[in-house]
Amino acid sequence: MEETENPPNLLVPLRWEPVVLCNGSRFDWHRKRVRAARDRERLEGAHVYRWVFRGADGHLEQCYIAESGNFEQRLPDYRSEIPAKGSTEAMVQHEIDLCEERGGSVDLEFLDFKTPLRLNGRLINNYSLGHREVRLMIENIAIITAKEEGVKLLNRLGDNTYDVKIGNLMRRIIGRKGYPEAYRLLKSFLSSDTRKQV
Numbered sequence: 001m002e003e004t005e006n007p008p009n010l011l012v013p014l015r016w017e018p019v020v021l022c023n024g025s026r027f028d029w030h031r032k033r034v035r036a037a038r039d040r041e042r043l044e045g046a047h048v049y050r051w052v053f054r055g056a057d058g059h060l061e062q063c064y065i066a067e068s069g070n071f072e073q074r075l076p077d078y079r080s081e082i083p084a085k086g087s088t089e090a091m092v093q094h095e096i097d098l099c100e101e102r103g104g105s106v107d108l109e110f111l112d113f114k115t116p117l118r119l120n121g122r123l124i125n126n127y128s129l130g131h132r133e134v135r136l137m138i139e140n141i142a143i144i145t146a147k148e149e150g151v152k153l154l155n156r157l158g159d160n161t162y163d164v165k166i167g168n169l170m171r172r173i174i175g176r177k178g179y180p181e182a183y184r185l186l187k188s189f190l191s192s193d194t195r196k197q198v
Helices: 037-043 073-077 088-101 132-148 161-177 179-190
Strands: 016-018 045-053 061-070 106-109 117-119 121-126
Touching: 037 073, 037 179, 045 088, 045 117, 045 132, 061 073, 061 088, 073 088, 088 106, 117 179, 161 179
Parallel strands: none
Antiparallel strands: 016 106, 045 061, 045 106, 117 121
16 A cells, blocks of 8 residues: 555544533532532443643643543542552542642543544444443544643553553563563663653
8 A cells, every 4th residue: 555645634523521510510520429410420321531630820731531431430539538559540639639739620521422423434422432442442532632732641651552552561571571671671662752752
């Protein structure tokens, strides 16, 4: 197949919707549990989501993008009083605290596919997010899009499904070659031009 100088730019529309209460009010989902059952229903099911960090002036500062097959069950992990040291939850909680200490705000948003589309024949809508492979694909598209738009991401090595494969590979190298060789390879990999942003 011949390469072209100007390959087509296939745009996957990503529509982020703020998760608000039924009356339209903003809510600190990361701090407390909502009481009304109708409001909790908004959290049910599978979602690609992001925590949006804004400064005191309201401008976007950074995001954390992820996916979950059952977000209502996932959410309490971000409120845990004793998150595991070094965990994603601990990192996100720390950034939430810093943001709010500076007078900023943190909001929760879900990707919304009310207008469905097809990718290589696969239907993408809010229902198909129930399939893990669809969520992972959309999550990675959202991460790539955010990076292309210059959005600062909190996502670390291991939070991204592509990077999980790298982590698994490194564990295999450690088992066969030992830590020094694995460290050398990882250091070389992270310093390459293609992986400057993690």
